[in-house]
Amino acid sequence: MELWYTEQHTDNVRFSIKVDKPLYTDQSEFQRIDVFHSKEFGNFFTLDGLMMVTEKDEFIYHDMIVHVPMATNPEIKNVLVIGAGDGGTVRELTRYSTIEKIDMVEIDKMVVDVCREYFPQTACKFDDPRVQLYFEDGLKFVRSKENTYDLIIVDSTDPFGPGEGLFTKEFYGNCYKALKEDGILVNQHESPYYQEYAKSMQRAHKRIRELFPVCRVYQAHIPSYPSGHWLFGFASKTYDPLSDIDDKAWNSLGLKTKYYNTEIHKGCFALPNYVLELLVNAGE
Amino acid sequence: MHLLSQDKAPIYEALLKYKSMRVVPFDVPGHKQGKGNPELTEFLGEKCLSVDVNSMKPLDNLVHPVSVIKEAEELAADAFGAHHAFFMVNGATSGVQAMIMSVCKQGDKIIMPRNVHRSAINALIISGAIPAYVNPGVNKELGIPLGMSIDDVKKAIAENPDAKAIFINNPTYYGICSDLKTITELAHRHNMYVLVDEAHGSHFYFGANMPISAMAAGADMSAVSMHKTGGSLTQSSFLLKGDRLSTGHVRQTINLTQTTSGSYLLLSSLDISRRNLALGGKGIFEKASALANYAREEINKIGGYYAFSTELINGDSVYDFDHTKLSVHTREIGLAGIEVYDILRDEYGIQIELGDIGNILAIISVGDRAQALERLVSSLSEIKRLYIRDKSGMLDHEYINPEVVMAPQKAFYSDQHSIPIKDSTGYISGEFVMCYPPGIPILAPGERITEEIIDYIAYAKAKGSSLTGTEDMSIENIRVLEE
Numbered sequence: 001m002e003l004w005y006t007e008q009h010t011d012n013v014r015f016s017i018k019v020d021k022p023l024y025t026d027q028s029e030f031q032r033i034d035v036f037h038s039k040e041f042g043n044f045f046t047l048d049g050l051m052m053v054t055e056k057d058e059f060i061y062h063d064m065i066v067h068v069p070m071a072t073n074p075e076i077k078n079v080l081v082i083g084a085g086d087g088g089t090v091r092e093l094t095r096y097s098t099i100e101k102i103d104m105v106e107i108d109k110m111v112v113d114v115c116r117e118y119f120p121q122t123a124c125k126f127d128d129p130r131v132q133l134y135f136e137d138g139l140k141f142v143r144s145k146e147n148t149y150d151l152i153i154v155d156s157t158d159p160f161g162p163g164e165g166l167f168t169k170e171f172y173g174n175c176y177k178a179l180k181e182d183g184i185l186v187n188q189h190e191s192p193y194y195q196e197y198a199k200s201m202q203r204a205h206k207r208i209r210e211l212f213p214v215c216r217v218y219q220a221h222i223p224s225y226p227s228g229h230w231l232f233g234f235a236s237k238t239y240d241p242l243s244d245i246d247d248k249a250w251n252s253l254g255l256k257t258k259y260y261n262t263e264i265h266k267g268c269f270a271l272p273n274y275v276l277e278l279l280v281n282a283g284e
Numbered sequence: 285m286h287l288l289s290q291d292k293a294p295i296y297e298a299l300l301k302y303k304s305m306r307v308v309p310f311d312v313p314g315h316k317q318g319k320g321n322p323e324l325t326e327f328l329g330e331k332c333l334s335v336d337v338n339s340m341k342p343l344d345n346l347v348h349p350v351s352v353i354k355e356a357e358e359l360a361a362d363a364f365g366a367h368h369a370f371f372m373v374n375g376a377t378s379g380v381q382a383m384i385m386s387v388c389k390q391g392d393k394i395i396m397p398r399n400v401h402r403s404a405i406n407a408l409i410i411s412g413a414i415p416a417y418v419n420p421g422v423n424k425e426l427g428i429p430l431g432m433s434i435d436d437v438k439k440a441i442a443e444n445p446d447a448k449a450i451f452i453n454n455p456t457y458y459g460i461c462s463d464l465k466t467i468t469e470l471a472h473r474h475n476m477y478v479l480v481d482e483a484h485g486s487h488f489y490f491g492a493n494m495p496i497s498a499m500a501a502g503a504d505m506s507a508v509s510m511h512k513t514g515g516s517l518t519q520s521s522f523l524l525k526g527d528r529l530s531t532g533h534v535r536q537t538i539n540l541t542q543t544t545s546g547s548y549l550l551l552s553s554l555d556i557s558r559r560n561l562a563l564g565g566k567g568i569f570e571k572a573s574a575l576a577n578y579a580r581e582e583i584n585k586i587g588g589y590y591a592f593s594t595e596l597i598n599g600d601s602v603y604d605f606d607h608t609k610l611s612v613h614t615r616e617i618g619l620a621g622i623e624v625y626d627i628l629r630d631e632y633g634i635q636i637e638l639g640d641i642g643n644i645l646a647i648i649s650v651g652d653r654a655q656a657l658e659r660l661v662s663s664l665s666e667i668k669r670l671y672i673r674d675k676s677g678m679l680d681h682e683y684i685n686p687e688v689v690m691a692p693q694k695a696f697y698s699d700q701h702s703i704p705i706k707d708s709t710g711y712i713s714g715e716f717v718m719c720y721p722p723g724i725p726i727l728a729p730g731e732r733i734t735e736e737i738i739d740y741i742a743y744a745k746a747k748g749s750s751l752t753g754t755e756d757m758s759i760e761n762i763r764v765l766e767e
Binding site: 143144165168169177 | 631654658661662663666
């Protein structure tokens with residue numbers, strides 16, 4: 001018997017991983033959650049059938065969503081993480097002793113529970129005393145906050161299903177309000193490659209650009225995501241990730257990372273021409 | 285609870301059977317189950333086109349129902365607690381007109397609040413009935429028209445003892461209900477029929493803790509827009525009837541203006557929605573109520589906005605409130621409702637039901653989700669942060685009591701000429717002017733045009749309201765009566 005997990009990346013493109021054995025399946029209040037074990041990617045989990053995290057390549061995503069803003073402003077103390085139920089983002093953040101407080105807001109408690117059981121590799125720092133978990137709608141949580149955070153990381157699913165509200169103008173506006181005057185917003189920014197993802201990416205970029213004076217996009221290669229070419233958004237009220245990065249300060253922390261380094265930091269903001277064009281035309 | 289088995293849906297079932305028989309169509313519609321119009325079939329779906337059929341023996345006939353439509357009507361009547369239910373395919377508008385035309389002949393009087401939907405005044409133009417208007421109460425703070433007070437109704441009855449009927453909104457667009465039961469008793473004591481516009485009240489029949497429905501209050505007829513909050517397709521509605529009127533007479537009246545090609549898409553949507561609400565409506569509207577209450581609480585937390593609710597109840601002109609209507613007063617943040625309505629759509633991708641001078645209204649019904657409401661609340665919070673301004677100079681009312689000079693039909697058919705609205709002070713209007721939505725006339729045929737009304741129209745236009753009603757599509761000119 002052969003068992004394959006297949007994700008439909010477009011109507012005409014499929015991506016499959018041979019499954020060694022299925023580990024878990026259930027329907028939460030918000031979505032269907034599945035966990036599989038595979039020989040190539042180790043454990044991986046999907047939400048409504050879409051790939052979220054694999055043990056093999058999660059380091060790329062989590063390195064890039066955390067260390068880029070942290071190297072830009074080492075003074076970050078208060079962090080809000082939205083989504084990120086697998087725990088990888090929180091794991092990376094807790095490596096900075098300078099961070100005092102991490103609020104994590106995940107709409108679906110079942111995701112966190114499942115990851116605690118099947119992904120000890122990522123879900124290992126939820127119990128750090130600086131971490132406070134909230135199980136509610138991120139859009140609602142951030143609405144009531146004002147001038148509170150140095151960094152907001154939006155580690156969301158795609159903009160359909162429960163993650164929909166986290167790609168909206170009102171959400172980014174609420175984030176702006178929740179950030180301090182030198183605050184940074186980093187978000188999972190979809191992919192430029194396939195059209196449907198590129199549209200989401202453009203919409204998100206347009207909305208963020210309207211609100212934040214500094215608005216940049218950076219990239220990473222994540223093999224298990226559609227096309228592998230993935231983007232992150234970096235928006236802030238003052239800091240520029242290219243001119244404000246302090247290589248020495250970050251390198252002196254001695255953090256061992258598998259993907260991120262300060263040269264990648266400088267290079268990842270250099271984008272292919274077709275992506276630049278998509279970003280310029282995001283308003284149309 | 286119900287006498288009949290509400291899990292049946294006879295029209296829907298007959299359509300399924302018809303489909304399974306793979307009948308070869310040599311009748312209308314000419315698209316022949318979609319084959320003749322591939323683009324439309326691609327757009328609406330083959331399933332949809334395959335049941336866009338004409339009346340035939342196995343599917344009954346809306347004009348003269350004897351089989352599956354008759355059964356479906358009986359089930360609907362049972363579900364709504366009515367003596368009879370008619371399936372309507374031209375909106376609650378056709379229901380309102382059928383109600384009035386069933387009980388009023390040329391020259392008969394009908395007592396009604398002036399803040400009715402234009403369909404009611406249209407019915408007066410068609411039938412020649414004469415309105416005896418009861419001016420609704422007005423909430424000064426919100427500027428909105430309320431229900432009819434009992435004293436005003438008594439006075440109207442005393443002044444018009446020969447009136448044939450009393451017409452009532454249950455609820456108004458904003459969710460306000462009059463004391464339907466007392467008004468019904470008063471009317472019946474004076475030998476008048478009670479006709480209810482329940483375009484916005486289909487959920488009253490199924491939800492718990494809702495305002496009383498027309499049929500429960502003993503009213504004689506009610507027009508229910510099933511498509512508004514009940515989940516059926518746009519344009520479909522029910523006309524409900526009590527036992528004081530003859531079913532045959534009402535059907536004859538409906539058939540004066542209703543199409544003889546009733547759409548089976550609309551009919552089956554009514555049938556399926558009735559079944560859905562009869563079986564699960566209580567839970568569905570419990571959820572809708574909880575969502576609306578939650579959103580109200582969150583919106584009021586933002587500050588500046590006022591999402592009003594049952595605290596408006598005053599035992600008379602606000603006898604009850606439909607808490608599924610999420611009405612929000614916006615003037616305190618310096619924005620007209622219509623401005624917030626436009627910003628929500630253009631900037632945030634959120635379409636709400638209506639924005640008027642000082643309020644917006646979001647309809648919460650069978651299809652709503654908590655996450656969508658979070659978006660609405662968060663957007664309102666952002667709109668306040670980004671757009672708040674001084675409120676001075678803003679109009680503070682939605683409604684002006686009109687001076688009625690002559691009956692709508694007489695005015696409509698009088699000799700008229702067109703003049704600029706700005707120069708029309710003192711003339712008698714020959715046409716309607718209204719913001720749509722809500723579709724409640726600012727001016728109706730036969731009413732005196734005043735300076736205040738002209739200012740109101742100019743203000744609504746400047747703020748971005750969609751004005752309708754005049755022959756002049758740009759709403760610059762108005763037809764007035766020759767005097």
